[in-house]
Amino acid sequence: MKYEIIVVGGGHAGCEAALACARKNHSTLLITGNINNIADMPCNPSIGGPAKGIVVREIDALGGEMGRNADKAALQVKMLNTKKGPAVQALRAQEDKIIYPQEMLKTLKNQSNLEIKEALVEDLIVKDKKIEGVILENNTKIFSSAVILTTGTYLKSKILVGSNKTSGGPHGERESNYLSEKLKKLGFNILRLKTGTPPRIDKNSIDYDKVSLESGDDMELTFSFDKNASYNYKKQIPCYLTYTNEKTHDIIRKHLKESSMYGGYVEGVGPRYCPSIEDKVVRFADKERHQLFLEPESSIEEDETYGKTIYIQGFSTSMPEYVQEEMVHSLKGLEKAKFIKYAYAIEYDAIDSKQLKKSLETKLVEGLYTAGQINGTSGYEEAAGQGLIAGINASLKLEKKEPLILKRNEAYIGVLIDDLVTKGVTDPYRLLTSRAEYRLLLRHDNADMRLREYGYQVGLIxxxxxxxxxxxxxxxxxxxxxxxxxxxxxxxxxxxxxxxxxxxxxxxxxxxxxxxxxxxxxxxxxxxxxxxxxxxxxxxxxxxxxxxxxxxxKANKDAEKMLNLESKKIPNDIDYNLIPNIASEARQKLNEIRPETLAQASRISGVNPADISILMIYLKKRGNYE
Amino acid sequence: MEDNIVAISTAIGVGAISIVRISGKDSISIINDLFVGCDLTKVASHTIHYGYIKENDKIIDEVLVTVMKSPKTFTTEDIVEVNCHGGIIATNKVLKSILNKGVRLAEAGEFTKRAFLNGRIDLTQAEAVMDLIESKTDSARNQAVNQLTGKISSYIESLRLKIKNLLATIEVNIDYPEYYDIEQITIEKVKKVCQELEVEINQMIDESKNGKIIKEGIKTVIVGRPNVGKSSILNNLIGEDKAIVTDIEGTTRDIIEGNIQIDGIALNIIDTAGIRKTTNKIEEIGVQKSLNLLKEADLILLVLNSSESLTENDYNLLKEVNKDKTIIVLNKNDLKPKLTEKEFDGYNVVSTNTLSIEGVNSLKSKIKEIFNLEKIKSSDRTSLTNIRQLSLAEQAKKTLQSAIKGVNNHLPIDMVAIDLKATFDLLGEIIGKTYSDEIINHLFENFCVGK
Structure with missing residues (x-):
């Protein structure tokens, strides 16, 4: 069996990657552990939000699928930050967790050049530092010119509830136990990360009189620039708001040691930007309450998994089940709440994103690309954005063309990837508007103006x-x-x-x-x-x-300044050990990351302005530029 | 690694001792080769040793050698300082013998440059070293020392912290829009912080302008018709302080006739020959130059003869000078006066007699009053001392004012945040925390050799 491109994993990154490759007329194989979990939303039932919503627009502008698909499955849509200015406005949609994957699967199945296979990949075929294909669990070899790994949380994943630790994915699927070992042998640094998700409760067990209503905007709003919303804004499904209270906090404090996190059962590093409720209570001890959103997961009541569930946004926890019950029952309106699924934390392996090029090709293995949670990010949107870029660039490489690299002043996706390859991650990376220096240029409203041209050039528009x-x-x-x-x-x-x-x-x-x-x-x-x-x-x-x-x-001028530094390329053969007086931390970081330009070097944490000056003076002396 | 550099670090001239300083990783072993005494490679850091410097078995000088090991040294490299005792010729010989060992003569400012590049000092501190070397008065020296210890840096850091906190709240509001419990940023809050910051930045700029006076002195121009007593006033001022009248090339192209100190502040008196001959066409260029001088001056002493009526020439001068920085000196008040202070309403006026000490003293008090010299001297200065810093501070003030204007005009918070971020970056640039490639290249060329 031989394909041009193999995509391993059918999450949000994998779907975008596979579609991009197939649409660019490359024979593509998408391998997934369970076809029913394609484009699954194992965590929050929403897409978008500040920065993230703009990423979805960017994906749409470039010819990706997430925006269109999200429009098809929206339960409620809201424009956020309308009073805070055009630069930071963004869409956020509550999504139907049944319709979203269904629609995505339909799109994938209808896509020519694309095949989907249910299997577990356990090894890669690498020859002379070049990818040649994958090996399945049953030892079947499948060959290809490029491989895109979008394995999400499935590398050695472990589910934690209190002190209880079980192997497997969010729905109890089987994890891939060997792939990360193989990656390690290839020279990748493996990180252990953790993320968590809150309890799901029965929507019919909530006392709605005690919680407040949160509705969507009273107008039609779409992620896609091509306007094909299929939701009726007059029939949006509402969310609700409730709060933790002193009683909840007492319960948490009393049982703190029983949680996976505080009991020391977790090895992985959790996301700073999406803390568990335990973390919030410990870190912000003086806060009397924390907000919790009650979000429906689907409009299709008959569905067993998501039909009746309410997701308690802001209440992710790794407490044992009996404590979770106590905690939830202490909440106003949820005194009699029935659990459908308990909250859990999940640990998984990720690779060090500093070992990637900006094209998302790995520096170690030619033709091997990675995208999504395997690169240390969190979030459906961040995953999809990377998947699209990895798919585009794997295709462009086959076509012997230059990769598509979005700059920091062009797209949040550019900021995201530059941050990943330059700074690396220590905890799951979440995109925030404040990560973009030129967010006034990276607006929700102008994503098409910024990026459609690229989408057209690469052949996706x-x-x-x-x-x-x-x-x-x-x-x-x-x-x-x-x-x-x-x-x-x-x-x-x-x-x-x-x-x-x-x-x-x-x-x-x-x-x-x-x-x-x-x-x-x-x-x-x-x-x-x-x-x-x-x-x-x-x-x-x-x-x-x-x-x-x-x-x-002004933003354009500042960006130009940055681009000027960006145009100052650092030669590949530079030996940082020969440059006098660079601080040792900076030297180590520069050696590790090997930035492509001075601008990228200046963004590495631990590399100070003084180090950049020295580097610049050194390069000038070498005659690399005047 | 970086090579070894050497320079004579004390002023060249006749002095009891002079110091030759060498920095670099081989500095200890190199001096050890030349040293007769204990084994310097085995001594503890930051210790002083007595001995001789010899070359080709010939003793050059009797010395004290200070050994300072990396990293706790000025450049963070190994440093050896040789205290020479034999006057300029011996010192030069010591230097030469070190150069013969393959050590390179330091370029201007190179020691400080290394200290900066090695992260030992920040940009303002590096600039302060330069100021310290060049300072002419005690006040200027104190100011440079203040800056060297990082007072200005920590002050600016405190301003940046305020902006950072404000920005953080704004960012949280933007990235977590529906978390109503988080402190919501309001126009009033932004405005309040911005206005406080504006006051503080303004204060810093004002004090810095004083700082400029401390560092560079008050640029003073004495004008007046011939024979009104200009030169006697000059002589009297100078004589009073027993200062030496020299021809010192000033920081500008102007010739400074004299350098007087009043309470530790330098008064640089500038030659204004040319102003009096305003009708002579040939000297028009010279006149224009002098008129420019009047514009540039910090202080103008306009001397008038009080025993005569004002002439056309006097009127012209009165028209040209800026009231606020002018002192009208009514000279020769011992004669029967035709001009009185009353006639110059709105001007600073001093009646004096070039022959009396009282007259000169009242002129001095007037100068002190105008420049607020008492205040300058007493404050615990956190001032910016060069044009680069000052202009960045002015820019920071502008972006901050733009933020305030934005808030007043109800611009959305994301726009206001842009101005706040710019202010934050500009303040960072002053202390080298924000990267700007323009600064570094030109910075160290001004440094005096050795330090």
Missing amino acids: NCEKYMKLKEKKQNIEKLYQILKEQRITPKKEINDYLEKKGSSPLKDGISLYDLLKRPEISIYDVKDFIELDYDDNVLEQVEINIRYEGYIE
Whole structure:
């Protein structure tokens, strides 16, 4: 058996990787342990959120699947941070945990060039530091030119509930016990990470009078730029909000030693950004309560796994089952809650992401790519973004083309991958808006403007969609011109209008362009002065770009500065041991990571500005650049 | 690894001792080769040893050698200091014998550069070393020492910490939008912190401008018609302090006629020949230059003869000078005055007589009053002492003001955060915590050899 590309793992990274390869006309095999768990959402029933939601938009802009699929399975959609500015707005959708995988599986099955196989991969075929295929548990060899590992939490996974430790994946599936050993032998550093998930309870056992309602936005919102929402925003399924209390905290403190984490049963490092409730209570001892969201997992009541469950967001724990019962029953509205699934922590192996190139190809084995939790990230969106890039780059390599590497000022996906390969991870990595230096450029609204062109170039965005983008860009230009040319004068009716909007009256004539710079005037107000027959997306782009022009320019300038450093390549053959006076920690980090550019070097933690100066002076002396 | 460098670290000239300093990993063994006395490779760090320096079995000088081992040294490398006793010729011989061992003569500022590059001192401290070497008065020296000990760095760090805390709250709000229990950032909170910061940065800038005066002195121009007593005022001021009138090349192209100290602050008096001949076309260029001098000056002493009425020339001068930095000196008040202080409302006026000590003293008190010299001297200074630092601080102030403006204009918090982040970075740049490639390249060229 021979394929061009093999993708190992059918999670969010694996689906994107496999689809990208197959869509780029490469014969692709997706190997998964259980076909029914493809695109499963083992943790929270939602997609998106700050930064993450923008990643989903980026995936869509590049021609990936997550956005479209999430739109098909949405239960409730909300635009977050609407009052905090355009740079940080993001969509978050509650997702149907049954429909989402179903729809994804449908897409995969309908995809030409793509085969799906149920099996466990236990070894890789590597010859002369080049990948040649995989070996299955039953010793079957399957050959390929590239392999993408998207094994998620399945490398040596162990489920922990209190002191109880069992081998296996989230649904009791079998884990891969040998693959990480093989990776270790190939020279990969293996990390042990941990993550956790809260209890699921029966939705009919909650006293809804005692909890407060959290509804979605009252409008149609989609991740995809191609608008194909299939949910009805008038029939969104609500979430609910409740809080922990002193009693809950007492229970947790009393049983702390029984939890897997505090009892010392866990070897892995848990995510700082998604702490367990034990952690929250210990670390923020003075807080009287913590918020908990009650989130439905599906609208399909008949389903055994997810049909009746409510996910208690914010309540992940590794306490033993009887303590979990006590904890949940101490919550307002959940006094009589019935457990459907207990909370658990899961430990798994990951590789050191510093051993990857920015293309997500491993530095050690040519043609081997990794994406998702195996690289130390957490989150469906982070996984999918990497999967897409790994799939694109594995294909491009087969096509003998340069890899697609997104820059930090182009995409959150670029920030994510650069962070991974430059800084590495110590705990599961979560994308945050504050990780992006130029988040004003990386907005929810302009992901298509930033990335569709790339999607088209690599062949994942078709001509029709690309023409639509071009048209949008032209319309934006046109509208710009119109607003610059059209002027209004201080007439009484205009000044009355402005006064009504809380804006100061005009003394002289002003272009609509300048008028739009006033914070209290929106593009829809401008529509009252002249007829603007443009799509809302065009109006939005123009409004944001005019209103925040100064800030956007500044961000662009800063980014240019960074790109300048980015253009200063560090030669491959550099010997950091020969450079005098670099601090020893910096020397060690530089040797380990071997950054490709000065900019990347400057982002390595432990490498200080002084080290960069020395490195620069050294490179200048060597004559690498003036 | 880096090579070994050497330089004479004390001022060249006649002195009781002079120090030759060598830094680098072989410095101890190299000096040991030249040293007659104990085995320096076996002595403890930070100890002093008596002996001789010899070359080709000939004793050059009787010395005390200080051995300091890495990393607790100025450059963090092994350092040996040779205290020479034989005057300049012997010192030069010692230096030469070390150079003969293959040690390289240090470039300007190289010791400090190493200290900076090895992480021993930060950027402001490195700059302070330079200031310390070049300081002309005690106040300037104190200021440089303050900076050397990192006072300015820790002050700026405290400002950055405030911004960081504010930003952290903003970021948490953004990344965890529905966690209502987290402290929600409000316009009032942002504004309050920003305004506090603005006051603090302003204070730092103001004090720094004083700092500039401390370091560079007050650039003083004396103007007036011929024969109104300019030179006697100059002589009297200088004579009072028994300072030596020298021709010192100033930091600018100006010729400083004299350098006077008032309470530890230097008054650099600048030649203004040319102003008086305003009608002469040939000297127009010279006049323009002098007018520029009036603009650049920190202090103008406009001397008038109080026994005569104002001439056209005097009126022209009065028009040219900036009131706030001008003292009108009504000279020759012992004669029957035709001009009185009343006529110069809004100006700083001093009546003096070049022959009386009282007159000179009242002029001095006026200067002290204008420049607030008492305050300058007493404060525990945290000031920025060079143009680079000052201009970064000014930029930081601007971005902070932009943040405040943004808040007032109800801009969304993500925009305000951009300005706050910029302020944070600019302050970081002052102390070298934020990377900027422009600084490093030009920084060390100004350093004096040796330190």
